[in-house]
Amino acid sequence: MRTPIIAGNWKMNKTASEARAFFCEFIKLIKDVKDVEIIFAPPFTALSAATDAAKDTKIKISAQDMFWEEKGAYTGEVSPVMIKDAGCSHCIIGHSERRQYFGETDEAVNKKIKTALKFDITPIVCIGENLKEREANKTVKVIETQLQGGLTGLSEIDMHRIILAYEPVWAIGTGKTATPAQAQEVHKFIRDYIRKKAGDKIANGMRMLYGGSVTPENINGLMAEEDIDGALVGGASLKPDSFAGIVRFS
Ligand code: PGA
Numbered sequence: 642m643r644t645p646i647i648a649g650n651w652k653m654n655k656t657a658s659e660a661r662a663f664f665c666e667f668i669k670l671i672k673d674v675k676d677v678e679i680i681f682a683p684p685f686t687a688l689s690a691a692t693d694a695a696k697d698t699k700i701k702i703s704a705q706d707m708f709w710e711e712k713g714a715y716t717g718e719v720s721p722v723m724i725k726d727a728g729c730s731h732c733i734i735g736h737s738e739r740r741q742y743f744g745e746t747d748e749a750v751n752k753k754i755k756t757a758l759k760f761d762i763t764p765i766v767c768i769g770e771n772l773k774e775r776e777a778n779k780t781v782k783v784i785e786t787q788l789q790g791g792l793t794g795l796s797e798i799d800m801h802r803i804i805l806a807y808e809p810v811w812a813i814g815t816g817k818t819a820t821p822a823q824a825q826e827v828h829k830f831i832r833d834y835i836r837k838k839a840g841d842k843i844a845n846g847m848r849m850l851y852g853g854s855v856t857p858e859n860i861n862g863l864m865a866e867e868d869i870d871g872a873l874v875g876g877a878s879l880k881p882d883s884f885a886g887i888v889r890f891s
Contacts, residue, residue: 643848645864646804646871647888648680648765649878650705650733650852655683657690663881664694670885677888678871680765681878682733685719692728703731703765706739709752721760731763733873735791737771737810747790754791758799765804765873766791767852768831772811780809781830788834797839805831805849806873812853814875821862821869824851828868857886864890 655663660683671679682703683691692702704727708718724732734757735750750766757764768787770780784807792800807827812819819827828849836844851863852873863869877883 643846643870644676644678645890646678646680646848646850647884647890648682648703648731648806648850648871648873649884650682650736650873650875651684651687651878652705652738652875653684654879655687657687660687660690661694664691664700667881667885668695668698668700670881671888674888679888680731682731682765685724685727688724688727688729701730702728703733704729704762705733705736707732707734707753707757707762709749709756711756721756721762725760725762729762731765731804732757733806734764734766735787736767737769737808737813741810747787750787750791751793754795754803755799758795758802763802763804765806765850767806767808767873769808769810769813769853771809775809775811780827784827784830785834788831792838797843800835800839801843801846803847805835805847806852807831807849808852808873810853814854816854818854818856818859818863819851821866824863825866825868828866832868855887857883857890860887860890 680701680703682705704724707721734753739745754764770783774783809819832844848870850871850873851869855872855874856877
């Protein structure tokens with residue numbers, strides 16, 4: 642039985658005080674929720690405020706990115722040690738916006754995953770095809786390449802420690818969700834890929850999130866699919882009531 646995960650990615654939204662106000666309201670709305678792992682990824686500047694606001698709850702805090710070096714002359718970067726110190730147990734790695742706007746490659750994703758694991762941070766590794774690739778029937782090929790590059794050199798135990806997020810780029814922030822069947826098809830492909838590389842036990846235990854315009858209205862259909870274990874939510878995670886509506890999926 643895989644415990645579902647609902648994760649909110651705030652992207653470049655919310656100051657520290659806005660984060661505090663959010664949690665104040667949100668925690669009341671999900672008090673009675675059990676058996677769902679809730680994770681938030683605020684921007685770096687709101688991490689400490691978020692950890693502090695969520696400290697008496699089961700909510701976990703994630704960074705949205707990190708660098709692969711521990712410290713040094715890397716102006717503007719944030720290290721795994723720093724995000725851990727700010728209270729993060731997780732880190733999103735390889736989000737399509739990092740890949741698209743900041744040139745992040747599968748090789749960089751791979752280095753970040755390995756470093757996160759070294760510092761006992763759970764990576765939430767994002768993969769997904771863009772519209773052109775989907776229309777050219779290249780979805781599976783793109784996913785396979787991203788998995789190959791991103792997971793190179795990981796042991797079976799390492800694979801056991803990561804969370805994967807399938808986020809079709811054409812569905813992110815567009816209001817165009819993949820249908821449950823479209824998402825399931827790719828999730829199944831990913832689980833089968835992991836099965837080939839790391840065996841049944843690890844593949845069956847791996848949690849895979851869907852991301853791309855998830856809302857309280859479409860979450861139930863997605864969660865009903867066999868290989869979808871949760872969601873990575875952008876826009877709808879910014880308001881306490883809409884995110885609580887997703888966490889309370891049935
Ligand atoms: P969205 O973003 O829910 O706003 O589409 C998802 C994501 O980028 O993680």
